[in-house]
Amino acid sequence: xxxxxxxxxxxxxxxFITAPGQTDVLFNVMIVFVLLLIFLIGILYLRLHALPEHxxxxxxxxxxxxxGALALIALFTHNHxxxxxxxxxxxIEFPDFSSPVRSMARSLSKIAGRDEETDEAGTNAIxxxxxxxxxxxxxxxxDPPQWAPIEMTPATGHEKVERRG
Numbered sequence: 001x002x003x004x005x006x007x008x009x010x011x012x013x014x015x016f017i018t019a020p021g022q023t024d025v026l027f028n029v030m031i032v033f034v035l036l037l038i039f040l041i042g043i044l045y046l047r048l049h050a051l052p053e054h055x056x057x058x059x060x061x062x063x064x065x066x067x068g069a070l071a072l073i074a075l076f077t078h079n080h081x082x083x084x085x086x087x088x089x090x091x092i093e094f095p096d097f098s099s100p101v102r103s104m105a106r107s108l109s110k111i112a113g114r115d116e117e118t119d120e121a122g123t124n125a126i127x128x129x130x131x132x133x134x135x136x137x138x139x140x141x142x143d144p145p146q147w148a149p150i151e152m153t154p155a156t157g158h159e160k161v162e163r164r165g
Contacts, residue, residue, distance in 0.1 A: 060096075
């Protein structure tokens with residue numbers, strides 16, 4: 001029996017229409033394309049979500065942990081306010097307050113005559129109220145330091161190095 005076309009069918013069919021029982025090439029190509037597109041969009045989404053953590057990488061450890069926690073909360077809750085807060089926090093550079101305070105504490109302990117090694121260990125944390133004065137010092141007092149003027153030259157623009165390089 002000879003196959004005949006339906007009277008309403010056209011004589012020429014487009015190449016993406018396959019015959020019955022044949023492999024649909026366009027369908028297979030589109031499956032691969034959609035899967036690759038979903039994979040690439042997922043990578044882009046996760047890279048965008050990790051942007052605040054990458055920006056805060058040169059900052060202090062505490063700031064990096066706070067930014068990372070906010071970005072993780074934003075990822076799991078889909079609340080964009082956490083991500084925006086993490087991004088803003090990553091852009092801000094916090095001043096270092098602990099170094100000047102430590103320097104002042106060191107200077108005060110040196111002025112007070114405390115031994116730094118015993119204070120850090122905690123063995124000599126409480127000093128007696130009064131020390132008996134030695135009538136005859138065993139060694140002569142040290143010479144006062146000799147001060148020399150220091151000439152400061154301002155740094156040019158290319159010599160300045162940014163902290164988060």
